Amino acid sequence: AIVSYIKNNGYLYQHNLKTQSDLIDKDVINFVASDNGKTILYQKNSEGDKTYQFDLYISKSGGKGKKLVSNVDSFKYISQDFSTVYYLAEGSLFKLVIGKKPVKLVDNVRETIKVYDSGEAYYTQTDKDGKTSLYYYNGSKSSKALIENYYRAESVSAERPVMVFCCDGEEITYNVVVKDKVFKIEQSVVSIALNSAGTELHFTADFDAQNYLTTL
Numbered sequence: 001a002i003v004s005y006i007k008n009n010g011y012l013y014q015h016n017l018k019t020q021s022d023l024i025d026k027d028v029i030n031f032v033a034s035d036n037g038k039t040i041l042y043q044k045n046s047e048g049d050k051t052y053q054f055d056l057y058i059s060k061s062g063g064k065g066k067k068l069v070s071n072v073d074s075f076k077y078i079s080q081d082f083s084t085v086y087y088l089a090e091g092s093l094f095k096l097v098i099g100k101k102p103v104k105l106v107d108n109v110r111e112t113i114k115v116y117d118s119g120e121a122y123y124t125q126t127d128k129d130g131k132t133s134l135y136y137y138n139g140s141k142s143s144k145a146l147i148e149n150y151y152r153a154e155s156v157s158a159e160r161p162v163m164v165f166c167c168d169g170e171e172i173t174y175n176v177v178v179k180d181k182v183f184k185i186e187q188s189v190v191s192i193a194l195n196s197a198g199t200e201l202h203f204t205a206d207f208d209a210q211n212y213l214t215t216l
Contacts, residue, residue, distance in 0.1 A: 002037030012042060014062050025065045029054060032078055039082045040065075043072055056087065058098065069094075069102050077115035086115045093123060093137075106135075106142060113153050113163065120161045120179070124150055134165060136180040143180040157198025164192050164201070176201065 003015045004024075012028040014037065015021040024040065031042035038061050046053035056072040057065035069089075076093065077086040085096045086105075093109050096102040106123060110132060113122040119139035126132050133145035151168035164185075167173050174185040174192060185192075185203070192203035 004031065004033040004037060004040055006031065010044075012040070012044075014040070014059075016062075022062050024059050024062070025057065030075075032075065034082050041075070041078060041082060041085065043075075046070065056085070056096075058082075068098070069096060076112045076121075079117070086112075086121070088112055093121070095119070106137060114156050114161075116159075116161055118161075122153075122156075122161065122163060122177075134177070136161065136177070138179070146177055146180060146182050147175065154192050155194040157194050158196040160198045162194060162198030164194055174203075 001017045003017070004012070005015070006012050006028055010028050011026045012024040012031060013021040014024055025042065025044060027045040028042050029044060031040055033040045040059040042057050042059070042065065043054040044057060046055050053070070054072055055070045056068045058068055059065040071089050073088045073090070075085065075087055078084070083098050085098070087094055087096065088109060091108055092104050093106040093112055094102045094104055108125050110124045110126045113124065115121040121137040122134065123137065124132050124134055131148055132150045133148045134150040136143040136146060147165070147167055149167045149169050151166045151172070154164045154166055154174065156163040162176070162178050164174060164176050167175065174189045176183045176185065187203070187205040190204045192201070194201055
């Protein structure tokens, strides 16, 4: 019965189907609403800057938004009860428990691949030579580089820290990582996917796509 939405002009509204829409804020560029619509986390343009700086706000029960933190690039994880937010700002990954000061977890983050309910995360960093490495964060500290020629994530478990990624060396190779343990897949993989629980791996291999298309 509650709908939250942004109009083209960046105005964030919340509409109760029995009443008229209430304006929450303006200059909003992104938002996430709780299932019951009572809590909204949103980003808006920083005051005096309409281009690249965005601040994080919270609105409760349709009320005016309260500023939580400045210069937030993007959300990376929001807990189901909206009490904890992981976000990226100026190349660093932060954890914010609503009502407390944000805590910086990792510096020089190129990409945050996944943050889990447990606080564990996968992320990448790029060194001065342009090489991208994959790292695992266990909720309190980061691992050493798990792989140094990381290319992309192919499939990521939704429920626990398991993912499949590929490396771009002399040829594309596929690997599974469980927390901070890496296992190479000794197959010529064409496509690959994990189930959401991270307990099953499905893939096709040794498939001659060019020959198959020719026979058609």
